[in-house]
Amino acid sequence: MRFIQHFFLIIVFCAFIASCKEKNEYQSVFKEIEVRLYDSISDDFFLGDKKCKECHQKEFKNWKGSHHDKAMEVANSETVLGNFKNITFESQGVTSRFFKKGKDFFVNTEGPDGNYHDYKIAYTCGVFPLQQYIVKFPNGRYQCLKTAWDSKVGKWFDLYPDFKIVHSEWLHWSRGGLNWNTMCADCHSTNVRKNYRRETDSYNTKYSLINVSCEACHGPGKQHVNDVARLGEDYVNSDTFLMTSNTSPKELVDQCARCHMRREQFSKAYDFKGTMLDHYFPQLIEEERYHADGQILDEVYVYGSFVQSKMYQNNISCTNCHNAHSLKLKFEGNALCAQCHEPQKYNAKTHHAHNINSEGAQCVNCHMPGNYYMGNDFRRDHSLRVPRPDLSLKYGTPNACTNCHNDKDDEWAWSSFKKLYGTVDSIHFSEKLIPGIQGEVNAHEGLLALIQDKKHPEIVRASAVKALEKYNTTIFIQQYIDLLEDDSPLVRATSIDVLSGINNRNYVSYFLPLLKDTKRTVRIKAFYGLSSLAKEEVPEVYKKDYDKVKKEFWNHVNSNYDFVGGRVKEANYYLKKGNVNKGIEGYENALKIDELNNSLRLTLANLYYQNNTFNKAESLFKKVIELEPEYGPVYYSLALLLAEQNRVEEAIEQLQKAKIKMPTNNRVYYNLSLLYNKKGDYKNAEKILYEGLKVAPNNESLLYTLAYQFYTTDNYKKSRTIIKRLIKLHPENPQYMRFLDELKTK
Structure with a gap:
């Protein structure tokens, strides 16, 4: 049909x-x-680089041999750079041997079962400063070896030399962390369709061209070539041909961004239609990914940094610095920055305080410091910021001065800065963002100011929206609701995420209009926020939109079901609907992907607990303890589970361990006291409460429990003393006055 x-x-x-x-x-x-x-664009619409060369010889020459050209190739004697002359490499107890059989390249290394096998190299991935090697696995999977070739110095090296990765772990080269289909393909080839099949946990990944070809950036060439042939000199570029000289700077950055940013994919496949936010949502400035001021930390690539910069705000794009086809810098050294910045003023010792032509005199070393990723790949921070030693002193963020002068401290750097430039003459967004991301008291005021000031970069405002979640978000409900109509889709989408996490039933009327949003990412997030809403509850005016976005949502979930995040999203969708069994099933499936993920295991254990499946919950809590014996909260959770089953002695034992692991947690002392009281050990019940009050002298729960403890043991005088203290601390609470009145009768 x-x-x-x-x-x-x-x-x-x-x-x-x-x-x-x-x-x-x-x-x-x-x-x-x-x-x-087509669900995505057919291979027939892509003509290949040789066709492009016919009219664009200069561009083709620049592109040939570039990192884009070499992004992925069939493994053969011309493309493989590594030494496969029966060379062995050992790391973290695993010995890999690289060798050849005839013309084919092989590695003998540890497989997913923990045993050693021979694996044929199918493809190369990248060229410099490292080259990875791809192995074909069953079910359409392709896996990238954890051992890569250092193209700079000519040696094998481990991408994760400091981590002992066991064969059952997600990060093992044979599993999800280094799976080509989902981690590499979309950005290393042209017109990729991942084609993940959740029913069989398999792939049928396709691409039109193996590498990052001309058409990976400019779009399928068939219509362009046909139009040129049909119209001749009357040809005018249509919007089917992307990344041209007429593309606006910000649009160009967004088009490059799809492969040069850390992001979550929302479409089944990139089809060269719509905008970036119809296909991907970028990583915001959050802890563990970025430093609190927005400097790079984890592997976040370039986009999230560059859009923070004044360069981006002033319509500078990637091609102002990089040749669009060779990818090389347009100028060497400070001449690159001197395109815009007056060299007499900035390329002078009076500005940078270093000898001319020295490393310290290079603009990029102060304004674009970097980190090494994947072992040997040095990548610069593209936020192009002024070093701020004063913020380093205040918040512990890095600065370029002490990154280079590692024998000096931040005090020295700030003193030197002031001698050269005086105090800082403008307020950077990070001065308000850092305290909020770090969760400092009252920092929400700075976050709100960032959010409301539309002069700040979108990603900064959206990150401030996310950081505000650390505070009592119920206070800011109206602000979040107002932000659902913000001009920035990043801000709208992030506001949906926050409101969805509070109580999505309360905001149904505000989410429904967003099913019509122009950006797919916003629509899908709105649908997810409406998870608890049954279809029959949807007003007639939104039913068609609801059905349309429902398909987009499930395309998003199913396409990402090979990620833990995709399975968790499905699980949480069902939990929001009140279907606990389907939620549990979802977390069980997520744990199958990453068996060592204790975050998943703890969530699943608590779901079992809530569902009265105590034996499964106990088993998972104990597994977490086995894997992470220093993680205090798991002992606490296990203790509550045991107490629920009236296994008091076992619960006390676990709470005593929790007290050692997290001695400042008030709830541990509170619950431990209750358990001692339950078994009639009033002496230890009282002792534990006093221990807790040494940590938190004015803790309301501990004081009230101690007062009640004295009351139940007929020690009314001590009970009155504690209650009077509580009344002084909390005069607004009438319960304490009633308690005192009761004590006066004793």
């Missing part, structure tokens, strides 16, 4: 073209038929 429908559409399309005279009509119908015929 599907084939018949497609055949009929083709006939109608051809008949229409025969009578169509206007090129705009031709282009619009072409696009329409393309969308209707």
Whole structure:
């Protein structure tokens, strides 16, 4: 039936073209038929680099041999750089041997079962400063070896030399962390369709061209070539040809960003239609990914940094510094920055305080410090900021001065800064963002100021929205609701995420209009926020939008079901709907991907606990203790579970361990006291409460429990003393006055 429908559409399309005279009509119908015929763009629309070369020889010459050209290639004697002459490499107890059989390249190394096997190298990935090697596995999987070739010095090295990774772990080269289909393919080849099948946990990944070709950036060339042939000198570029000299700077950055940012994918495949936010949502400035001021920390690539910069705000784009085809810098050294910045002023010792032509005199070393990723790949921070030793002193963030002068401290750096430039003459967004991300008291005021000031970069405002979640978000409900109509889709989407986490039933009326949002990422997040809403509850005016976005949501979930995050999202969707069993099933499936993920295991254990499946919950809590014996909260959770089953002695034992692991947690002392009281051991019940009050002298729960403890043991005088203290601390609580009145009768 599907084939018949497609055949009929083709006939109608051809008949229409025969009578169509206007090129705009031709282009619009072409696009329409393309969308209707294919879930993604067919390989037939991609003509290959040799076709591009016919008219664009200079661009082709620049591109040939570039990192894009070499992004992925079939493994052969011309493409493989590594030494496969029966060379062995040992790291973290695993010995890998690289060798050849005839013309083919092989590695003998530890596989997913913990045993050693021979694996044939199918493809190379990248070229400099390292080259990785890809092995074909069953079920359409391709895996990247954890051992890579250092192209700079010519040696094998371990991508994660400081981590002992066991064969059952997600980060093992044979598993999810180094799976080519989901971690590499989308950005290393052209027109990639991952085609993950959740029913069989398999892939049928396809691409039109193996590397990052001309058409990976400019879009499928068939229509462009046809238009040029048909129109000749009258040819005018249509919106089907991307990344041209007419593309605006910010749009160009967004188009490059899809492969140069850390992000979550929201479409089944990138189809060269819409904008970045119709396909991907970028990583915001959050702890463990960025430093609190927005400097790079984890592997976040370039986009999230660059859009923080004044360069981006002033319409500087990637191609102002990089040749679009060779990817090389347009100028060497400070001449690159001197395109815009007056060299007499900035390329002078009076500005940078270093000898001319020294490393310290290079603009990038002060304004674009970097980190090494994947072992030997040095990448610069593209936020292009002024070093701030004063913020380092205040908040512990890094600065370029002491990064280079590692024998000096931040006090020295700040003193030197002031001698050269005086105090800082402008307020950077990070001065308000850092305290909020670090969760400092009253820092919400700075976050709110950032959010409301639209002069700040979108990613900064959205990150401030996310950071505000650390505070009592119920106080800021109206602000979040107002932000659902913000001009920035990043801010709208992040506000949805925060409100969804509070109580999505309360905000249904505000989420529904966002099902019509222009950005797919915002629509899908809104649908997820409406998880608890049954279809019959959807107002008639939104039903068509609801059905449309529901398909987009499930495409998103199913396409990402090979990630832990995809399975968790599905699980949480069902939990929001009140379907605990499906939620549990979802977390069980997520744990199958990453068996050592204790965050998943703890959530699943608590779901079992809530569902009264105590034996499974206990087993998981104990597994977490086995894997992470220093993690205090798990002892606490296990103790509550045991207490629920009236296994008092065992619960006390676990709480005593929790007290050692997290001695400042008030709830441990509180619950431990209750358990001692339950078994009639009033002496230890009182002793534990006093221990807790040494840690938190004015803790309300501990004081009240101690007062009640004295009351139940007829020690009314001590009880009155504690209650009077509570009344002084909390005069607004009438319960304490009633308690005191009761004590006066004793």
